[in-house]
Amino acid sequence: MDRLKIAILGFGSVGKGLAKIIADKNLGIIITAIADSKSGIIDNKGLNVAKVLLAKKKTGLCGDTSITPQKIIETAEYDVLVEVTPTNAATGQPALDYIKAALSRGKNVVTSNKGPIALEFKSLQKMADENNCLLKYEATVCGAIPIIHALQHGLAGNKIKKIYGVFNGTCNYILTRMSDEKLTYKQALLEARELGYAESDPTYDIKGIDAAIKLVILANTVLGFDKTLDDVEITGIDNMSSDAIGLALEDGKTIRLIGEIDAERETLSVAPRILPKNHILVVKDTLNAVTARTDLAGDVTLIGKGAGSFETASAIISDLLYIKENHGGRN
Amino acid sequence: MQISMKLEVTDSPGQLVKALKPISDLGGNIRSVIHERDPLSTSGTLDVEITLDIQRQKLEQLKEELKKSDVSIVRIDEERYLIRKSVILIGHLIHTDMSDTVEQIDATGSAEVGELSMIMPAINEPTSAKMILKSDSIQGITEAMIKLREIAKEKNLLIVEPLEGEGFNFDSGDNITWTD
Numbered sequence: 126m127d128r129l130k131i132a133i134l135g136f137g138s139v140g141k142g143l144a145k146i147i148a149d150k151n152l153g154i155i156i157t158a159i160a161d162s163k164s165g166i167i168d169n170k171g172l173n174v175a176k177v178l179l180a181k182k183k184t185g186l187c188g189d190t191s192i193t194p195q196k197i198i199e200t201a202e203y204d205v206l207v208e209v210t211p212t213n214a215a216t217g218q219p220a221l222d223y224i225k226a227a228l229s230r231g232k233n234v235v236t237s238n239k240g241p242i243a244l245e246f247k248s249l250q251k252m253a254d255e256n257n258c259l260l261k262y263e264a265t266v267c268g269a270i271p272i273i274h275a276l277q278h279g280l281a282g283n284k285i286k287k288i289y290g291v292f293n294g295t296c297n298y299i300l301t302r303m304s305d306e307k308l309t310y311k312q313a314l315l316e317a318r319e320l321g322y323a324e325s326d327p328t329y330d331i332k333g334i335d336a337a338i339k340l341v342i343l344a345n346t347v348l349g350f351d352k353t354l355d356d357v358e359i360t361g362i363d364n365m366s367s368d369a370i371g372l373a374l375e376d377g378k379t380i381r382l383i384g385e386i387d388a389e390r391e392t393l394s395v396a397p398r399i400l401p402k403n404h405i406l407v408v409k410d411t412l413n414a415v416t417a418r419t420d421l422a423g424d425v426t427l428i429g430k431g432a433g434s435f436e437t438a439s440a441i442i443s444d445l446l447y448i449k450e451n452h453g454g455r456n
Numbered sequence: 457m458q459i460s461m462k463l464e465v466t467d468s469p470g471q472l473v474k475a476l477k478p479i480s481d482l483g484g485n486i487r488s489v490i491h492e493r494d495p496l497s498t499s500g501t502l503d504v505e506i507t508l509d510i511q512r513q514k515l516e517q518l519k520e521e522l523k524k525s526d527v528s529i530v531r532i533d534e535e536r537y538l539i540r541k542s543v544i545l546i547g548h549l550i551h552t553d554m555s556d557t558v559e560q561i562d563a564t565g566s567a568e569v570g571e572l573s574m575i576m577p578a579i580n581e582p583t584s585a586k587m588i589l590k591s592d593s594i595q596g597i598t599e600a601m602i603k604l605r606e607i608a609k610e611k612n613l614l615i616v617e618p619l620e621g622e623g624f625n626f627d628s629g630d631n632i633t634w635t636d
Contacts, residue, residue, distance in 0.1 A: 289619075364614045368575040368584035369544045373616075375586075376542070383619055399544060399618040406619070 129154045129449045130171075131235075132203040134194045134223055135210035136161035136187045139237055139264075141178060142434030143207065143441055148174035154445055158201040162210075165192030169202040194219070198226045205448055207441060208236040209264075214329070214338055214354070217241040228252045228260065233452060235444040237264035237437055243338045243354065246345045259452050261444035262346065266339045267292060267413040269436035270429040271443060276347040276417060283419035285348065289385035292339045292395075294411030294431040295323045295330035296362050296382040300370070300397075301409050304379045309367050322411055332361035333395040336384040340393045344386050352393060360396040373399050379407060457538060457592060458487070459515070460507045462530040463522070467493070467502045471527075475504055478521035484510035503530065512592075540570065541597050542588045543604070547613035549574065549583040557607055567591035567600035 131147075133140050136159055147154050155171035166177060166188025181187045198206060206227035210220050217240035224234050224241050229252065236242065241249065242262045253260040263273045276285065291297050295317055302313040314331070317323035329335050337357040344350040362382050373380050383398040383406070400407050405426050408414045413431030416424050430436040465471040472491060479486055490505040510518060522529060549557070554574070562568045570590035577583055589604075591597045601617075608615045 360614065364546055364582065366546050366577070366582055366584045368577060369546050369616060372544055372573065372575065372584055372586040378618075380544075380616055397614075397616050399542070399616055404619070 127153070129205060129445060130157045130169075130203045131155070131205045131207050131445065132158035132160075132197050132201050133207045133209065134160050134197065134220075135208065136181060137209070137211070138434040139209045139437045139441070140207075141181070143209065143438040144174045144178060146435065146438050146442060152442065152446065153449065154442075157203050158197040159187050160192065160194045160197050161187045164188045164190045165194065165197055167192060167197060167201045194223055195226065198223060198230065198232075203232065205233040205235055205445060207445070208234060208238055208241075209437075209441070210238060212238050212240045214240050214243065214334065217244040221245060224249060224260075225252065228256050228258060231256045231258055233259045233261075233448050235261045235264075235441055235448070237262075237441060239265045239335075239338050239342060242346065243341045246342070247351065259448050261447065262342070263444050264437045264440035265342050267415060267427075267429070268294075268431040268433060269439045270413055270415065270427045270431065271440065272343070272415055272427055273346060274443065274447075275425070275427060276343070280417060280419055280422055280425065283421045285388050285417055285419055287385065287387055287389075287418040288340075288343055288347075288415065289383060289418075290406050290415035290426070291381055291408060291413050292336040292384040292415070292431070293330055293333070293382060294413060295327065296333075296336070297408065297413070298322050298411045299331070300362060300365070300379070300381055303365070303367055303370050304374065305409075307367060307371075310362075310365050331363045333359040333382060333384075334361075336382060336395045337393070340384045340386055340395065344393055348386070348388055350391060357393040357395060359394070362397055365397060374402075377402055381407060457512050457515075457534065458507065458509050460505065460533045462532075463504045463506065464501050464528045464530050465504060466526070467497075467500050472504065474525045475506070475522065475527045478518055478525065479506070479508055479510070481521070482510060482514045482518055484508045484514070484518065538592055539594060539597055540588050540590050541601070541618065542586055543601075543618070544616040545585045545587055545608070545613050546616065547582050547608075547611065549585055549613065552611035552613065554585075557604075557611070560607055561589070561600050561603055564600055564603050566593075566596035 147156060157169050158167040159177055164186040177187050208220050208223055220238040221241040227234050242265050249260055266272050298317050299313040302308045337354055337359050340357055341352050341354055344352045370380050378399050379402050380397050381400055384395045386393050406414045408428055414428040416426040418424050463475050465475050487507040493502050558569045567589045569587055571588040574585040589597055589600050
């Protein structure tokens with residue numbers, strides 16, 4: 126495959142970050158179509174990314190309002206559909222339908238969208254297999270950290286006993302600030318909001334739901350389980366007190382929100398836990414950190430940025446280049 | 457379990473060995489020996505303080521053996537609990553009757569609340585407390601935790617637990633490895 130042609134659905138922070146990197150770096154990837162929530166643009170010879178970005182900045186639209194995501198999926202020329210629309214954890218829509226439509230057209234799919242992968246991984250993978258195409262989803266868990274690749278390929282042959290760590294940067298930021306600067310929960314949350322680390326409605330993060338969804342994705346994709354969000358025992362950090370962190374600090378410990386998959390018991394849980402301050406999983410601010418406990422390699426820990434435009438794009442590009450190398454010419 | 461003993465031996469060569477030998481014969485592990493000769497003493501005896509780990513069921517036999525060796529036991533302090541786990545509780549701990557919480561755990565018989573430090577917050581704010589559970593077995597701690605989780609659910613308390621075995625402190629030299 127000379128150049129990999131991609132169509133991008135979703136032109137928010139991740140979609141734009143991805144487009145910029147593809148325009149700047151010579152990766153052998155060209156963008157033939159882009160859609161945001163209100164418009165779309167197609168050029169099968171390759172779009173002028175700078176022009177599209179400028180239009181988006183000026184008008185809020187990337188293209189023509191008559192071009193819908195469905196139209197792109199069904200008519201544009203592309204090897205990979207890159208699906209980066211916002212996550213809907215309850216239904217997975219509209220991303221789920223987009224992914225299904227592309228797969229049934231025999232197109233590879235790369236997504237950063239947790240909803241569809243958490244809800245319907247098995248059926249999507251089956252669809253991909255039947256249509257002889259690849260479905261990749263590295264960006265759904267822990268942003269820049271290549272956790273899925275590490276578990277599926279890097280640690281191939283190992284028995285994975287446990288996967289546990291810090292899966293949510295917002296909570297980690299809040300707990301870091303409470304621990305290091307003695308802020309109250311409310312102060313730390315406010316600060317996280319001001320810095321753009323927390324949404325105006327932070328429920329999804331602070332209640333532990335975001336971390337739980339990532340566990341479901343890892344459990345189903347890497348360990349072959351069949352879990353849903355309801356199978357995760359979830360405790361968030363919304364009732365955390367600065368006194369509690371103070372008590373932990375007295376003993377040289379601190380508190381972090383830890384997601385844990387026990388592969389032997391097949392249990393998934395998210396809860397604030399006490400860890401020694403010098404523990405490898407006690408990472409600062411919005412970082413994520415994940416340890417895989419394996420039979421051969423022992424403990425392997427990956428630490429990195431769990432969110433952000435370029436960080437998430439990094440994971441998407443790694444999936445795209447994997448497809449380019451491993452699936453060349455099949456479409 | 458860990459015990460500390462104060463022994464009295466006669467002040468003559470080979471007497472200290474007499475006191476220590478039965479301990480090692482019974483598989484005990486000596487942690488420390490404090491052996492002081494008081495220059496002013498005219499009693500012809502000296503005191504030895506020993507801290508050791510030994511299996512509970514062998515303690516009586518140790519006492520017998522020491523008696524047979526003419527070593528008198530002045531005092532034995534028993535530290536029953538070898539395993540500790542500290543958890544942090546957040547919630548309306550006072551309003552939900554903390555003493556009842558502690559009693560319910562102690563009543564399990566498998567572990568007991570060894571320490572409790574509580575921080576009093578502003579009125580109507582939830583209270584935070586650190587609770588140390590002590591038991592002579594991991595099983596005991598596990599059972600107490602099941603009870604504590606039940607209580608927490610009923611009283612709407614948040615339990616913050618240590619990650620895996622991090623909260624277990626083994627006071628004993630026994631080869632207990634926490635492989636979870």
